[in-house]
Amino acid sequence: MVDNGSVGFNGKLAAFITRIVGSMCCAYAFAALALVSLPEAIHQGAFALVSWISQTFLQLVLLSVVMVGQQVLTKASDKQALQTFQDTEAVLRLTDEIHKLVKINNELTDEIHRSVILGRQNS
Known part of the structure; x- marks a missing residue:
């Protein structure tokens, strides 16, 4: 959520109007x-009807519908971004664990090699 405390009266008014106009109730x-x-x-006839459809109905109604659609798409995008972030964090945790396991494996392999070499020297 955006902090409206720093945008002043005009910003608060614009956000308020946007919330109202960007609703299906307003549509x-x-x-x-x-x-x-x-x-x-x-x-008045066909020309007036086409003019009414394009200039009155579409502009008035589609304004609110498009705003609602943008809100829905934004929420879906935010959800997808959060999921991507969480997936990335999980991959990073797994990568760290793999690095730790590789380090332990290398240490154990070195210890086995030392043991084998010492075993051969003592034989």
Whole structure:
């Protein structure tokens, strides 16, 4: 979450408005508002109807829907980034364990070689 304490009044107001406009409730309200002028657009003919669809309905409703979609995609991206980070941490832990085991293995191998060489010298 962004710290809104340092952005001042304008930043807080913009974040508040963005949260409201970027909701499906607002998208439904915009759709209802746009539908009020639909009968008049139908009555005026095809050009007015196309104009109503492109300039009124799509712009009003899609604004909120796209904002909601961006929020959903951002949450999914954040979740994926967190999972990638956790996977990377796990791989690093495993790599450290492998390095420790290789070091122990090398030490044991050296000890075995020394034992074999001392065994041959004593025979």
